[in-house]
Every structure is written in structure tokens, then in C-alpha cells.
Amino acid sequence: MSFVADKKREHEANAETALKEKNYANAWFHTAKAAELGLRLAEDSEGRVAKRYVDDAFELIEIAAQLKQKASAAQKKPAATQVTDGPPQTEKPTAENWQLSERPAQRLADVAGLDAVKAELAEKVIEPFQHPELFARFKLKPGGGVLMYGPPGNGKTFIARAVAGELDAAFFAVNAAQIKDKYVGETEKNLQKLFDAARTHDRAVLFIDEVDQLLGKRGNQKIGSVAQFLTLADGLIQNKNCLLILAATNKPWMLDEAVVRPGRLGTHIYVGPPDAGAREGILALNLKDVPVGPDVNLTQVADQTEGYSGADLAELCDRAKRAAKNRQSTSGHDEMVLGADFTAALQMVRPSITADQLKSYAAWRQGDDHAAAGEEE
Numbered sequence: 108m109s110f111v112a113d114k115k116r117e118h119e120a121n122a123e124t125a126l127k128e129k130n131y132a133n134a135w136f137h138t139a140k141a142a143e144l145g146l147r148l149a150e151d152s153e154g155r156v157a158k159r160y161v162d163d164a165f166e167l168i169e170i171a172a173q174l175k176q177k178a179s180a181a182q183k184k185p186a187a188t189q190v191t192d193g194p195p196q197t198e199k200p201t202a203e204n205w206q207l208s209e210r211p212a213q214r215l216a217d218v219a220g221l222d223a224v225k226a227e228l229a230e231k232v233i234e235p236f237q238h239p240e241l242f243a244r245f246k247l248k249p250g251g252g253v254l255m256y257g258p259p260g261n262g263k264t265f266i267a268r269a270v271a272g273e274l275d276a277a278f279f280a281v282n283a284a285q286i287k288d289k290y291v292g293e294t295e296k297n298l299q300k301l302f303d304a305a306r307t308h309d310r311a312v313l314f315i316d317e318v319d320q321l322l323g324k325r326g327n328q329k330i331g332s333v334a335q336f337l338t339l340a341d342g343l344i345q346n347k348n349c350l351l352i353l354a355a356t357n358k359p360w361m362l363d364e365a366v367v368r369p370g371r372l373g374t375h376i377y378v379g380p381p382d383a384g385a386r387e388g389i390l391a392l393n394l395k396d397v398p399v400g401p402d403v404n405l406t407q408v409a410d411q412t413e414g415y416s417g418a419d420l421a422e423l424c425d426r427a428k429r430a431a432k433n434r435q436s437t438s439g440h441d442e443m444v445l446g447a448d449f450t451a452a453l454q455m456v457r458p459s460i461t462a463d464q465l466k467s468y469a470a471w472r473q474g475d476d477h478a479a480a481g482e483e484e
């Protein structure tokens with residue numbers, strides 16, 4: 108799977124399991140991987156969200172260092188030989204790694220709010236696969252390229268996974284970082300492998316997350332991969348029955364202009380911050396099956412969280428839940444998440460989306476790349 112946050116959680120869970128089994132070498136490996144992914148998430152975030160990721164990553168690095176000591180004391184075999192997804196040096200990208208072997212359980216209905224985004228994705232991404240006959244009748248070409256863009260933490264990656272859940276098509280999901288290689292020519296080769304793999308299927312979706320890292324404007328290597336992408340995308344989109352390229356970025360102004368033109372990633376869908384209704388939905392999702400006291404008013408919390416991203420709201424709920432958990436471990440009897448837990452959490456978690464940030468997206472939308480980039484840098 109290419110979703111960095113999910114992959115990080117997976118490594119954290121594996122580390123916990125390994126720790127329970129006293130397999131310190133494996134626990135060390137997975138903790139170090141989680142830290143590495145945490146830093147990658149930090150790199151792609153801004154402000155407080157980035158800081159949280161960095162703090163978390165440093166904590167994991169410390170834990171990893173302790174685990175490493177324990178592992179060598181126990182003289183265990185290195186983790187590399189025991190884990191399923193292997194250490195970094197053997198993690199060669201392959202097309203099999205990129206194809207989702209199972210459809211995710213997630214559906215578009217699980218995405219709170221964002222009705223216009225969901226409707227557009229249903230029409231542009233899902234319908235061509237579900238009703239190819241309609242497209243054939245009106246001589247419309249199914250497939251093509253769709254770019255989702257918008258501020259960090261508002262569900263672009265989450266939605267892509269829901270799209271994969273909806274579709275009965277081969278789904279390839281990569282994070283640009285997995286394709287990028289420091290050696291000259293290797294990035295292009297990886298792209299070729301990815302497109303070759305998609306080509307073997309009649310119906311395929313190719314999702315490239317954080318695409319600005321791969322198809323950006325500057326740097327020699329990026330230019331090479333842009334040229335390669337354009338050639339591959341032009342060939343496939345024109346000749347293939349139903350191939351769709353879906354991409355996501357929170358820095359659309361970093362993308363090479365040729366990449367976002369019609370015929371390539373030509374359809375642009377803005378995934379903006381959640382409105383009050385969506386915020387309430389996201390809060391409810393994060394509190395599903397959690398004991399919540401009658402004094403918690405989610406409509407009110409939603410009203411108080413203007414400017415919070417989906418990820419901020421998840422963090423807010425996490426803090427409130429932890430406070431209740433800590434209360435229970437002290438009191439020894441069943442506790443619930445209370446209104447006061449949210450009041451305290453609201454003091455700690457501040458909104459990560461700024462008005463300036465939103466202006467950058469509007470400027471990019473209006474074709475003013477320069478102004479957009481200026482806001483960013």
C-alpha cells in the first residue's frame with residue numbers, strides 16, 4: 108500500500124506485536140520504519156501538523172534506539188530476515204507491490220461531507236468503469252487523468268482509497284516517493300514498470316499520491332520523469348479502453364504545466380477544508396463505537412472548529428479519547444469522553460488551515476501559478 112500514514116500505522120502495529128513477542132529486532136525495524144514515514148509526513152505538512160509529526164518521529168527514533176540495544180543484547184537475528192515487507196535495502200519497487208490485492212472496505216459513503224467532490228469523482232472516475240456502454244453510445248472516451256488538489260489533511264488520500272473500494276478494476280496505488288530514485292534514469296524505469304503493469308489490465312486505475320514530488324517543475328531528474336510520464340500517459344490514455352490516472356497533491360503549483368493540461372491530468376478537483384456539516388461527520392466517524400457522554404455536543408464542536416482539517420479533527424478526537432482513557436486507568440471504573448475533554452483538547456489542537464493557504468489554491472485555480480507559489484514559499 109502506498110498511503111504513507113496507513114503504512115506508518117501498520118509499522119507501529121507490527122512493532123507493538125513484535126514487542127509483545129519480545130522480538131526486539133523486529134520491533135526495532137518497524138519502529139524505525141514508522142519514524143522514517145513520520146518524517147516523510149512531516150516533510151509534506153506544514154505548521155502545527157508538521158511539528159506534531161516531527162515530535163512523534165523523534166519519540167519513535169528514541170524508542171527505536173532503545174530497541175536496537177535490546178536486540179543486540181538478546182543477540183537476535185536481524186529483523187530483516189523475519190519481516191514480511193523487508194528492510195529498506197531489499198525493498199525494490201515492483202509492480203506487484205503497487206497493485207492493491209484486495210479492494211479496500213472503504214466506500215465514498217464513508218467520506219464525510221465533500222458532496223461536490225464525491226459527485227465529480229463518481230462521474231469522472233467511477234461511472235466510466237461501471238457503465239462503459241453509456242460512454243460508447245455517446246462516443247465519449249472513458250478514462251483520462253484526474254488531479255485532486257487542496258490543503259493537507261482533508262482527505263485526498265482517504266478518498267482515493269474509497270474510490271478503490273468502489274471500483275471493480277485493477278487499482279495501482281503509489282506514493283511518488285516510491286517511484287523516485289536517486290540514480291539517473293531509475294525513476295523513468297520505475298514509471299515504465301508501473302504503466303506496463305497497468306497496461307496488462309483492461310480496466311485499471313493508477314493512483315499517484317503526492318505527485319508534485321515526481322512531476323515537479325525543477326531539477327534535472329524531475330524533468331526526465333516529467334517527459335517520461337507525458338509519453339506514457341499520452342500513449343495509454345489514447346490507446347487504452349479504460350485507464351484512469353488519478354493523482355493527488357497539496358502543492359499543485361509545483362507541478363509541471365504540461366502535466367496538468369487536458370489529455371493528461373486535465374480534470375482538476377479541489378478537495379477543500381470541511382464545512383461545519385462535514386466536520387460534524389468527521390468527528391462522528393472518529394468517535395464511532397466510543398463511549399461518549401451525553402454532554403458532548405458534536406454540532407457545537409463542529410461550530411468551534413472552523414479552519415480545522417480532517418486530520419486536525421482526528422487529532423482533536425484522539426486527545427479527548429486519551430484523556431478519558433487516562434481518567435479510567437486512574438479511577439479504575441468505566442469512564443466516558445466528556446465535553447470537558449473536548450474543551451481541553453480544543454486548547455491544544457489549533458486549526459492548521461490558514462486563509463493564505465486557501466488563497467494559494469484559488470490563485471492556482473485561476474491560472475496564476477506565480478502568485479500561488481509565492482504564497483507557498
Ligand SMILES: Nc1ncnc2c1ncn2[C@@H]1O[C@H](COP(=O)(O)OP(=O)(O)OP(=O)(O)O)[C@@H](O)[C@H]1O
Pocket residue numbers: 112151152217218219220221257258259260261262263264265266355356357378381385389392416417418419421
Ligand atoms: N472528509 C473526510 N471524511 C472522513 N475522514 C476524513 C475526511 N477528511 C480527512 N479525514 C481524516 O483525516 C485523515 C487525513 O486525510 P488524508 O491523509 O486523506 O489527507 P490528504 O488530503 O491526503 O493530505 P495530504 O495533502 O497531507 O496528503 C484521514 O485519514 C481521515 O482520517
Ligand SMILES: [Mg+2]
Pocket residue numbers: 263264265316317355
Ligand atoms: Mg495525502
